[in-house]
Amino acid sequence: MSDTPSHQLSRRSFLISTAAAGGGLLIGFRVPSAGGQSMDPTLEPNAFVRIDRTGAIRVTLPYVEMGQGAYTAQAQLLAEELEVEIGQLTLEHAPANEALYSHPVFGDQITGGSAGLRGAWEPLRRAGATTRVLLTQAAARRWRVAPSTCTAERGEIVHARSGRRARYADLVDAAARLPVPKNVALKSPDQFRIVGKPVKRVDTPDKVNGKARFGIDALPTGVKFAAVAACPVFGGQVGTIDDTAAKRIRGVRQIVRLEDAVAVIADHTWAARKGLAALKVSWNEGANANVDTKALIAECDAALDRPGVTATTHGDVQAVEAQAASFYEAQFRLPMLAHLAMEPINCTAHVRKDSCEIWVGCQRLALARRMAAEASGLPLERITIHNHLLGGGFGRRLEADYVAQAVRIARHVEGPVKVIWSREEDVQHDYFRYHNHSRVRVGLDANNAPISFSHKIVGPAVMARWLPVFFQNNVDLDIISVSAGTYAWPNVHVEYVRVEPPTGLNVGNWRGVGASRNAFVVESAIDDLAKRAGKDPLSYRRELLAKSPRLLNVINKVAELAQWGTPLGAGRGRGISVLDDFGSYVAQVAEVTVSRSGQVRVDRVFCVVDCGLAVNPDIVKAQLEGGIVYGVSAALHGKITVAEGRIQQGNFDDCPVLRMHDTPRIEVHVVPSAEAPGGVGEPGTAAVFPAVTNAIFAATGKRLFELPIDPTQLRNSL
Amino acid sequence: MSQQLSINGVTHTVDVDEDTPLLWVLRDVVGLTGTKFGCGIALCGACTVHIDGVPRRACITSVKSLGNASIRTIEALETTPVGRSLQKAWLDLEVVQCGYCQSGQLMSAAALLAGNAAPSDADIDTVMSGNVCRCGTYGRIRAAIKQAANEIQHTTPEGAQ
Ligand code: FES
Ligand code: FES
Numbered sequence: 009m010s011d012t013p014s015h016q017l018s019r020r021s022f023l024i025s026t027a028a029a030g031g032g033l034l035i036g037f038r039v040p041s042a043g044g045q046s047m048d049p050t051l052e053p054n055a056f057v058r059i060d061r062t063g064a065i066r067v068t069l070p071y072v073e074m075g076q077g078a079y080t081a082q083a084q085l086l087a088e089e090l091e092v093e094i095g096q097l098t099l100e101h102a103p104a105n106e107a108l109y110s111h112p113v114f115g116d117q118i119t120g121g122s123a124g125l126r127g128a129w130e131p132l133r134r135a136g137a138t139t140r141v142l143l144t145q146a147a148a149r150r151w152r153v154a155p156s157t158c159t160a161e162r163g164e165i166v167h168a169r170s171g172r173r174a175r176y177a178d179l180v181d182a183a184a185r186l187p188v189p190k191n192v193a194l195k196s197p198d199q200f201r202i203v204g205k206p207v208k209r210v211d212t213p214d215k216v217n218g219k220a221r222f223g224i225d226a227l228p229t230g231v232k233f234a235a236v237a238a239c240p241v242f243g244g245q246v247g248t249i250d251d252t253a254a255k256r257i258r259g260v261r262q263i264v265r266l267e268d269a270v271a272v273i274a275d276h277t278w279a280a281r282k283g284l285a286a287l288k289v290s291w292n293e294g295a296n297a298n299v300d301t302k303a304l305i306a307e308c309d310a311a312l313d314r315p316g317v318t319a320t321t322h323g324d325v326q327a328v329e330a331q332a333a334s335f336y337e338a339q340f341r342l343p344m345l346a347h348l349a350m351e352p353i354n355c356t357a358h359v360r361k362d363s364c365e366i367w368v369g370c371q372r373l374a375l376a377r378r379m380a381a382e383a384s385g386l387p388l389e390r391i392t393i394h395n396h397l398l399g400g401g402f403g404r405r406l407e408a409d410y411v412a413q414a415v416r417i418a419r420h421v422e423g424p425v426k427v428i429w430s431r432e433e434d435v436q437h438d439y440f441r442y443h444n445h446s447r448v449r450v451g452l453d454a455n456n457a458p459i460s461f462s463h464k465i466v467g468p469a470v471m472a473r474w475l476p477v478f479f480q481n482n483v484d485l486d487i488i489s490v491s492a493g494t495y496a497w498p499n500v501h502v503e504y505v506r507v508e509p510p511t512g513l514n515v516g517n518w519r520g521v522g523a524s525r526n527a528f529v530v531e532s533a534i535d536d537l538a539k540r541a542g543k544d545p546l547s548y549r550r551e552l553l554a555k556s557p558r559l560l561n562v563i564n565k566v567a568e569l570a571q572w573g574t575p576l577g578a579g580r581g582r583g584i585s586v587l588d589d590f591g592s593y594v595a596q597v598a599e600v601t602v603s604r605s606g607q608v609r610v611d612r613v614f615c616v617v618d619c620g621l622a623v624n625p626d627i628v629k630a631q632l633e634g635g636i637v638y639g640v641s642a643a644l645h646g647k648i649t650v651a652e653g654r655i656q657q658g659n660f661d662d663c664p665v666l667r668m669h670d671t672p673r674i675e676v677h678v679v680p681s682a683e684a685p686g687g688v689g690e691p692g693t694a695a696v697f698p699a700v701t702n703a704i705f706a707a708t709g710k711r712l713f714e715l716p717i718d719p720t721q722l723r724n725s726l
Numbered sequence: 727m728s729q730q731l732s733i734n735g736v737t738h739t740v741d742v743d744e745d746t747p748l749l750w751v752l753r754d755v756v757g758l759t760g761t762k763f764g765c766g767i768a769l770c771g772a773c774t775v776h777i778d779g780v781p782r783r784a785c786i787t788s789v790k791s792l793g794n795a796s797i798r799t800i801e802a803l804e805t806t807p808v809g810r811s812l813q814k815a816w817l818d819l820e821v822v823q824c825g826y827c828q829s830g831q832l833m834s835a836a837a838l839l840a841g842n843a844a845p846s847d848a849d850i851d852t853v854m855s856g857n858v859c860r861c862g863t864y865g866r867i868r869a870a871i872k873q874a875a876n877e878i879q880h881t882t883p884e885g886a887q
Contacts, residue, residue, distance in 0.1 A: 075824025075861045208817070215825030216813045218760020218800035222826060225759035233754055258743055276754035277763075278746045350764055350772065350826040350860045399762075399826030400860050431765045626820055630866070634823055637862025660769040660858060669851035671864040 023138055027184035032060035034184070035139045036068075056135035057086065059143075063163065063177030065090070066098045070109040071128060072119045072371055073211050074398035074405065075634070076689050077627035080209045082128050084623055088202045089136030089195060091160035092176075099210060104373035104393040117374035118406065118475075125623060125685050126591055137192045145189070146182035147174045197621055197682040206626035211397065223396040224428060226356045226367030232261060234417055234427040235280035238269040238437050241293040241653035243512020246270055250288035257283045264420045271417045277428055296510050296653035304650065305341065308445040308507055311466040312339065316505035317481065319465070319488040323499030325451070328460045332451030336458075336537055340448070340529045341714045344648040345441040345518055348663055351399020352434040355414035358424035363390045365424070368411055369398035376408035383415035402638065403517035406474070407439045432658035439516030440648055442468045442509055444487070446529040451499075456541040458552075461497040463529070466505045468515050482506070489522035493530040494559055494588040495552040513650075519638055520694035523589045528715065531585040531698030535705055545584050545702065546572055559586055562595040562616040562679065569677055570597035570614040576707075579603065579726050580611075583702025587695040591686030592619035596636070598672070598699035602707045604726060606719035610640050610672040610700055615692065617676065620683035628688045629676040635692020636674055641665040642693075643700050647716050729789055733758065734802035744790035749773045751789055752799060760800040760829050764858065771857030774830040774837075775799050781837035781853075800829035808839045811877045815870035823861035831857050835871050844875055 028034040035057040058066045067086050071078040079099055087094045102109045102117075109117045111127040140160045147165035148155040151172055159166050164173050197204065214220040239245055251263045254272055259279030264271040272283035329335075356367040357380070364384045370376045373395055381388045398405055414427040429437070444467040451460035467487050471478035478485040483504050491502045509515055518524065538548035546567050553559045563586050567573075570582060579602050586595045599612040613636050622628040645664040649656045657663045701712045708725040712718070728741045733756060740755050752758045752775070764772030766785050773784040776798040803809035812835050815821075822828050831854070838845055838853040845853075850868055859867070 075822075075826075077823075206820075209820055209822070212817060212820065212822040212825065215822045215828050216816045216832060217804055218758070218829055220825055221759070222762075224763065225753075227757060227759065276742065276746070276750050278742070278750040278754075282743075348860055350762075350770075350824065350858065352763065398824060400824045402860070428763065431767075630820060630823060630863075633865060634862035637864065638860065659765050659767060661767075665858055665860065666862070666864070667856075667858060668854040668864045668868065671862070674865055 023134060023188055025138070025142055025184060025186070025188050027181070028058050028060060030060065031181060032058060032184070033139065033142065033180040034058045035135050056132060057090065057139045059139070059176055059180045061177055061180060063175055064098060065092060065096055065176070066100055068100050068102045070102045070117070072101065072369070072373070072395060072398060074119070074369070074371065074401035076631055077209055077624060078119065078125070079211045080207065080627060081125055081623045082132055083210055084202050084207060085128060085132040086136040088200060089133045090140055092163045094202065094207060094210060096163055101395040102373070104377035104391070104395070109374070117372065119371045119401070126687060129685055133194050134192065137194055138188060141189050141192050142183040142186050143176055143179045145186055146179040150174070150182065203623050204621060204625070206624055209627065221396055222351055222399045223356070223367060223369035224351055224354045224399065226394070226396065226426065228356065228358060228367065228424040230423040231356065232273050232275065232421060232423060232425045233277045233280045234264070234271045234273050234425050235277065235284040236269055236271040236413070236417070236427055236429060236433065237284055237289070238433065239291045239293070240436065241291065241297050242514070243296045243510065244268070244294040244653070245292045247290040247292045253286040253288070254283040257286055262421065263287065264417050266413070266416050269413065271427065273421055273425060281430070293653060294512070296512055299510050299513070299653045300651050301649040304443055304509065308341070308443045308466050311505045311507045312445055312447050312464060314505050316464060316503035317483055318501070319483045319504045320492065320500060320502040323460070325460045325462055325499045325501040328499045329451045332459060333454040334452045336448070336450040336452060336533065336540060338448050338533055338536065338713060340446040340532065342444040342525050342528065343646060343715055344443055345642055345646045346435050346438045346648050346657070346663060347402045347404035347518060348435065348665060349400030349402055349404050352429050352431050353404070353410045354426065354428040355410045356424055356426040357414040357418035359384050359415060359418040362386070363392070364415060366391065366393045366411060366415070367396060368393065369396040369405065370408055370411065371398065371401045371405040372408060376411040379408045379412040380415045383412040384419065402519040403521070404439060406517050409439070409514070431660070435658050435663060436655040439514045441518030442515035444525045446525070448529060448533045450533065450537060452540070458497060458537060460499040460501070461492055461495070462501040462503070463491050464503045464505065465491060466507050467525070468508050469506050470516055474516060486522040487525070489526065490530065490587065490589045491526045493534065494556055494586070495534070496555055519635065520690045523587060523690060523694035524639070524697065527585060527587050527694045528697040528701070532701060532711065532713070535583070535698070535702045536711060549584065549586060553586070556588070558593040558618050559588055559595070562586065562593050562618050565677060565679065566595040566597050566614050566616040569616065569675060570599070572597060579707055581703045581705070581707025583699045583704070583706055585695045585698040585702060587691050589694065590690055591684070592617055592688060592691050594691040594695050596695045596699040598696065598703045600700060600703040600707055602704060602722055602726065604724065606722035606725065608644060608704060608717050608719065608722065609670065610644070612673045612675070613640070613696060613699065615674065615676045616679060617688065617691070618679035618681055619686040619688050620681050621685050622678050623685055625678045628678050631688040632676045632692040633674045635689065636696045637666050637671055639693035639696035640672060640700060643697050643715060644717055730794070731789065731792060731797060732794060733797045734799060740789065742789060745788050747785050748775065748787045748789060748792065748797065749784035752784060758799055758801055762826055762829055764827065764830070769858070770827070770830070771834055772827055772830040774833040774857065776833060776837060779837070779840065781834055800833055803832055803836060806836070808836050808874070808878060811874040812836055812839070812870070815874040815877070819866050819870045819873065821863050821866040821870050823863055827857060827859040827861070831859065831867055835867070835874070838871065839875055839878065843879055845871065
């Protein structure tokens, strides 16, 4: 998502140093409290760097690891400026504390929106550099030399002229007594020796031997296991329960009834699941018992004919439209989508009289803590969260509903309880990407050149609930991101019509966020416009992007990589897309084969990314590769439907995803750059939808206005 | 019902109903959490273990069916040369993202290489398509399997099988 609201870094950038408890140096940021006073100076600040007298360097990482390489990249930034090797660092998850670890743009403790590295880029380097400068000053004082004659190297300060060296460990106490230097100079990219290099990931060795601990692996002493079922009709409640049979299952300890869910607590998960299956529950289905997908789609369609609020406007679309020789008009529909992170939703909680402990993997820790406090009735400071590795996030773990649920269950249980959702529960009680509809209208002059671009967007305002600072003047700033692409339209008008799902049907963020809807809409329209103008989709885009050098560069590179223009066989086609969002510039070319029966196979995807300085180019590649696979899965198969208020899908059989045999060959090229880093988790996903449908268009002449791709629409189209 | 299970060469006595899937015995009773739960119905491969050398989905393998079979999990992968080669290739090529599926991927790959020293792309597809990875690491998994196969072939003494 775009960084539109600017919460400035300076809001929280009091860098401080202090002596660590037990000796040593501690560097962190002091957060001014609401009144502008700095907080109690005896409180430990959010230590980014702690060096003790043995030389152990512990660093606290504010952004969670969910496979995107966050730990490695953050460690690279710190190690670079600290002048140590990554292997010298001991990495720790930041605890839940929104005052200390908020993302500078979001204003809350969030890892998501491809924004983690952009948030860490400056503060982490500054923390590392400040630590290094303090240590250098301490050594210079000891040796009575000018600090400028000393250098830092691999955990030591060196005075080359005299050959003296001192280990950081021997300097920390002296350094802790020095005042924090202001405006420490950061390295320039040409001085980097760790940043920008494909250094080995730090989180992976334990992920190939079973030792890595995900949230689902937490086993606090005495833990019991819960299987849970929320009312299958969203928004419904528990009616009556007959637990006679469930209680007879060996290992079942207890049945817990919540307002909207039941849980069976047992000695192990299987007993809990058997108990749940044996539990007879009648549900009060509530107001949504008749909701179905058809009605939800009809509501969004109808909303397309309602006036919305203006989201963006440049020039004068109305006046120009009066002069248009013709119009291009198209309507697009995107389905509801589930996340299907590999690790099903789970949370372990232990509620005591005066405290609550939680073991979980969550992208939004501070929210998790707030919700746990509310659910337990305990004050915030009595909540401890042990964050774990995440077995995929994709936006699902930006919510913390499951933390609240686990706490509500744990309130009834003696000792810790691990709540694991079945895959079906995980799918059916997701925070879905909701239906999104769009109407595009482009005014064309007599030569079919665009003179105006209007886009009406229909969808929910996820930000109004999830991050209100991104909901301004009744416009969800995420849903409208890149809604006109990055094209040089002389006149633009974007309108937003808010449509919310029925209460109880939860919607949230899905990988690629706003861009994953709008890239599809805009890049499909552009392809159609190229066709209408009788131009090649690549050259047409080039003309419209003449003033965007970074996009031009990626689009030219990807065309070269994909050998754009060389012939492909019958039933095959290439499609191109570009995207400028998350601070990164991405172009993709997909190659598809469409069979006579309309089946689509995505054979290859080429992707060129300019994400500014790639802190770790190999991780950038991996993120784009993964994002593309995630997007192709959704383009081909992603569709969640509702009947009688229930989600109709539940597992990998009715929510098919790409597997080894049908995954395209993917080639990612990272453009070298020294610009500030952009996000790379989302754009791979967002840009691949139109690359694929444009390739289908090239292969068959059939434009798809709806996702997922429907083979029946392509049957006999060759 | 009390039953003895041989897991990674160690005998464990567990007392669970005989229909209990091995997955939950490993994770909840024995405390070996490297084997993962992903779907519960043999659709994703996250729970793959070796039973007498054969890859099986632990989520649908009841303890009753095990008898005194030898069960090996991801925690013991490094005890075999194939396992070590695969782990090395996985790290060399930076296959892993979130890592949640990778125990299962590695166990499937180990079984593949144990039976087929030089798998073709089609062989890899056949065996590995049972393992879902939502982070999309398939391309690297394929490359890592090939690298490991290569390494094993070149370190195996001539004639030794
Ligand atoms: S958990 Fe066993 S195959 Fe998915
Ligand atoms: S690495 Fe995340 S699911 Fe495979």
